[in-house]
Amino acid sequence: MARVEVVMPKMGESITEGTVVAWLKQPGERVEADEPLLEIGTDKVDTEVPSPASGVLQEILVPEGETVAVGTVLAVIETEAEAAPEAAPTTPAPEAAAAEAPEAPPAQTTPSPEAGEGEIVEVVMPKMGESITEGTVVAWLKQPGERVEADEPLLEIGTDKVDTEVPSPASGVLQEILVPEGETVAVGTVLARIATGAPAATTPREAPTAPTRAPQPTPEPAAPPQPTPSGDGAPATARAPIPRRGPDGRFYSPLVRSIAEKEGLTLEELASIPGSGRGGRVTKRDVLQYLEQRRQRVQQPAARPAEPRPAAPPRPPAPERPAAPPPTPQVAAGTYEGRVEIIEMDRMRQLIAEHMVRSKHTSPHVTSFAEVDVTNLVRVRERNKERFEQREGVRLTYLPFFVQAVVEALKEHPWLNASVEGTRIIVKKDYHIGLAVALGRTGLVVPVIRNAGQKNLVGLAHAIADLVHRARNKQLQPDELQGGTFTITNVGSLGSLMGTPIINQPQVAILATGAIKKRPVVIEHPELGDVIAIRHMMYLSLSYDHRIIDGAMAASFLRKVTEVLESIDPAMEL
Incomplete structure (x- = not known):
C-alpha cells in the first residue's frame, strides 16, 4: 500500500493558482490511473485533472470552490500494488506537461495501461520556423474518442503569419486534448495524446456531451428576456464581482465569472442560465450560448420594444439623450435593424487589418500607373501553354x-x-518576391519566392504553382511568408483593371498587375505610319514609400517593366 498525492498542476507560465471547480470522485471511491478525478479552473480555462495512479481516493484536502496555489496537495490516493509508487513521481509531470513542453516526455508511458493494446503517442506544438517560438491552437479537427489516421489533419495552429493544419503523427484513437482552442503555447508543448492500436476506448468521455445537449431547451433561455430590460441599467449592477456561488448554491468557476463580468451579466442573469455541467453547473459554453441568444433577441425583436417607448417612463430619458430619438424612428419605420448581421472578425482578418493600418501609418503612400501592350506575351502563352x-x-x-x-x-x-530603418535605407541584394494569394473570402497571404533572380521562367512557374497551392491548402510554413523584398499582387486575375495596393511592410513598394483587355490602340507601323489595331493592353499600378522613392524613380521603374514585357519575342518557345 502506498499514498499518492494529487497536487494542483501548473497550467501555464502566468498561472500561479487554480480553483477546485468540482470533484468527480468522492472519498472511498475507486479511481483508475488517468481517469478524470477533478475539475479545476482559472480565469482562462476550465479543465479536468486525471488521477496520477490507480487506487482508492482516501481523502479530499481542498473542497470545491477553494482557490489554492500551484503545487498544493489536493487529495490523497491509496494505491494497492507495489508498482504504484513508481507512478507517483511520474504522474505529476504529465499534469504540468499539459502546459509545459520540457516535462512532456514522461507522459508518453504513463497512460499506456489505459490504452491496453498500444502505446501513447504525444502530439507536440511543432517548430514552424527559425523565428517562431510559440503557436495558438486555432481549432481541433478531431475530438477525444475519435479515430485518427497517420498524417490525417488533426488540428489547426496559427502564428502571427499563417494558420496551418498539423497532421497526426500516428494512427489510433485521440485519447485526450491537453491544450484547448484559443490557447497559445510554446514550441514543444504537448497538445494531445493518441492511443495507438486501441479501439474507441475513450469514447465514454463523450458521454457527458449527451446531457449537455439535452439541457439546452429553447423555452428556458427565452425566459431571461425579463432581465434583459434591466440590461439597460445593468452595467451599474454588473460591475459588482460575481460571487463564487449563486443564490441557488451553484458554484461558478473563475472562467465563467470572468466572462460574466466582462459581458456585464448580473448575478440574476447568471443564475437564470440552465447549466449543462455536473450537478447543473454553468459552463463556459452555457454562458456563451446565452450571450449569443441575447444578442439575437436584441437584434430581431428590437422593433417591438420601440412601441412601449412612447409610454410615460421612457419619455423622460428621451429629452436628456438627444441621440436616442434618431434610432427610434428607424426601428419603428421598417425592418432595417432586424436585417443587420454582426460578424466578428476572425483571427486572419484581424491580423490583416492590423498590418494594413500599420503600413498606412508607417509609409506615405503614392501610386503611379503605366499602360502596357502585352500582345506578344499573350501570343507566347497561348502558343505554349498546353x-x-x-x-x-x-x-x-x-x-x-x-x-x-x-x-x-x-x-x-x-x-x-x-x-527603411529610421534614417537608414537598407538595400537588399537578393530578390525575394512576394505574391499576394487570395484565400477565397477569408483573406490573403503573401508567400515569398526566394532568390527569384536566379530562376528562369520554368523555375518561376513551378515556384509560383507550389506556393499558391500550399497557401490555399494551409500548408505554408511561417518562414515562407517572411523576408520578402518586393511584392506583386495580381488584381487582374479577379477582373480589376487596376488597383492602389498597400505596401507590405517593411518593404517600400508593391506592384499591382491589372486585367488584360483587348482594345483599339494607335500604333506606329513602319510602312503605313499611325494605324489603329486591336491589341492586348493592361495597366500596372506601383504604390511606393515616398520617404525614399520619388515620382521620377517610380516612373523609371515602371518604364523598365513595360519595356521588358513589350519586348518579349512572339516566337519564343517554352
Missing part, C-alpha cells in the same frame, strides 16, 4: 513573366528593393 503543362505538370500563367520583368527592373532601381 505543351508546357503536359511537360512540366503546372499551368503556364502570366505571373512568371511579371516576376521576371520586376526582377530586371529592380536590378536597375535597387532602392525599390529596400527597407
Whole structure:
C-alpha cells in the first residue's frame, strides 16, 4: 500500500493558482490511473485533472470552490500494488506537461495501461520556423474518442503569419486534448495524446456531451428576456464581482465569472442560465450560448420594444439623450435593424487589418500607373501553354513573366528593393518576391519566392504553382511568408483593371498587375505610319514609400517593366 498525492498542476507560465471547480470522485471511491478525478479552473480555462495512479481516493484536502496555489496537495490516493509508487513521481509531470513542453516526455508511458493494446503517442506544438517560438491552437479537427489516421489533419495552429493544419503523427484513437482552442503555447508543448492500436476506448468521455445537449431547451433561455430590460441599467449592477456561488448554491468557476463580468451579466442573469455541467453547473459554453441568444433577441425583436417607448417612463430619458430619438424612428419605420448581421472578425482578418493600418501609418503612400501592350506575351502563352503543362505538370500563367520583368527592373532601381530603418535605407541584394494569394473570402497571404533572380521562367512557374497551392491548402510554413523584398499582387486575375495596393511592410513598394483587355490602340507601323489595331493592353499600378522613392524613380521603374514585357519575342518557345 502506498499514498499518492494529487497536487494542483501548473497550467501555464502566468498561472500561479487554480480553483477546485468540482470533484468527480468522492472519498472511498475507486479511481483508475488517468481517469478524470477533478475539475479545476482559472480565469482562462476550465479543465479536468486525471488521477496520477490507480487506487482508492482516501481523502479530499481542498473542497470545491477553494482557490489554492500551484503545487498544493489536493487529495490523497491509496494505491494497492507495489508498482504504484513508481507512478507517483511520474504522474505529476504529465499534469504540468499539459502546459509545459520540457516535462512532456514522461507522459508518453504513463497512460499506456489505459490504452491496453498500444502505446501513447504525444502530439507536440511543432517548430514552424527559425523565428517562431510559440503557436495558438486555432481549432481541433478531431475530438477525444475519435479515430485518427497517420498524417490525417488533426488540428489547426496559427502564428502571427499563417494558420496551418498539423497532421497526426500516428494512427489510433485521440485519447485526450491537453491544450484547448484559443490557447497559445510554446514550441514543444504537448497538445494531445493518441492511443495507438486501441479501439474507441475513450469514447465514454463523450458521454457527458449527451446531457449537455439535452439541457439546452429553447423555452428556458427565452425566459431571461425579463432581465434583459434591466440590461439597460445593468452595467451599474454588473460591475459588482460575481460571487463564487449563486443564490441557488451553484458554484461558478473563475472562467465563467470572468466572462460574466466582462459581458456585464448580473448575478440574476447568471443564475437564470440552465447549466449543462455536473450537478447543473454553468459552463463556459452555457454562458456563451446565452450571450449569443441575447444578442439575437436584441437584434430581431428590437422593433417591438420601440412601441412601449412612447409610454410615460421612457419619455423622460428621451429629452436628456438627444441621440436616442434618431434610432427610434428607424426601428419603428421598417425592418432595417432586424436585417443587420454582426460578424466578428476572425483571427486572419484581424491580423490583416492590423498590418494594413500599420503600413498606412508607417509609409506615405503614392501610386503611379503605366499602360502596357502585352500582345506578344499573350501570343507566347497561348502558343505554349498546353505543351508546357503536359511537360512540366503546372499551368503556364502570366505571373512568371511579371516576376521576371520586376526582377530586371529592380536590378536597375535597387532602392525599390529596400527597407527603411529610421534614417537608414537598407538595400537588399537578393530578390525575394512576394505574391499576394487570395484565400477565397477569408483573406490573403503573401508567400515569398526566394532568390527569384536566379530562376528562369520554368523555375518561376513551378515556384509560383507550389506556393499558391500550399497557401490555399494551409500548408505554408511561417518562414515562407517572411523576408520578402518586393511584392506583386495580381488584381487582374479577379477582373480589376487596376488597383492602389498597400505596401507590405517593411518593404517600400508593391506592384499591382491589372486585367488584360483587348482594345483599339494607335500604333506606329513602319510602312503605313499611325494605324489603329486591336491589341492586348493592361495597366500596372506601383504604390511606393515616398520617404525614399520619388515620382521620377517610380516612373523609371515602371518604364523598365513595360519595356521588358513589350519586348518579349512572339516566337519564343517554352
